[in-house]
Amino acid sequence: PQRVRRVVLCTAKMWYDVLAQPVPAEVAVVRVDQLYPFPAEALAAVLARYPQATELVWAQEEPQNMGAWTFVAPRLRAVVGTTTPIGYVGRPERASPAEGYEAAHKAEQARIVAEALALTEPAKQRANV
Numbered sequence: 001p002q003r004v005r006r007v008v009l010c011t012a013k014m015w016y017d018v019l020a021q022p023v024p025a026e027v028a029v030v031r032v033d034q035l036y037p038f039p040a041e042a043l044a045a046v047l048a049r050y051p052q053a054t055e056l057v058w059a060q061e062e063p064q065n066m067g068a069w070t071f072v073a074p075r076l077r078a079v080v081g082t083t084t085p086i087g088y089v090g091r092p093e094r095a096s097p098a099e100g101y102e103a104a105h106k107a108e109q110a111r112i113v114a115e116a117l118a119l120t121e122p123a124k125q126r127a128n129v
Helices: 012-019 040-047 069-080 102-117
Strands: 006-010 027-031 055-063 086-091
Touching (some): 006 012, 012 055, 027 040, 055 069, 069 086, 086 102
Parallel strands (some): 006 027, 055 086
């Protein structure tokens, strides 16, 4: 926990996809199974285990405008305050949740997982959270 610089939060299938890859020692992956009521106190307790973390990332499989991100983002901000950056990793906003082709879906999913675990670049920051 003392080495963790990035905490990746995700739900269900995304958690399995992320853990199927080698996770750097500087990254902690936290599965959030309950979204409502939002587990703010439990999440704060988990995040407190990583005192050196400088970035929080929400990773999701769905497009940005369809998954849990819009619900979770302001609640995460309330938990961590204004000093910790919160990033989003996932598909961009779309009119349809599907990629259209299985190969495209797999490639995009691999990109999302790689970006969630990457420490070389910060995740996309969102000004509205």
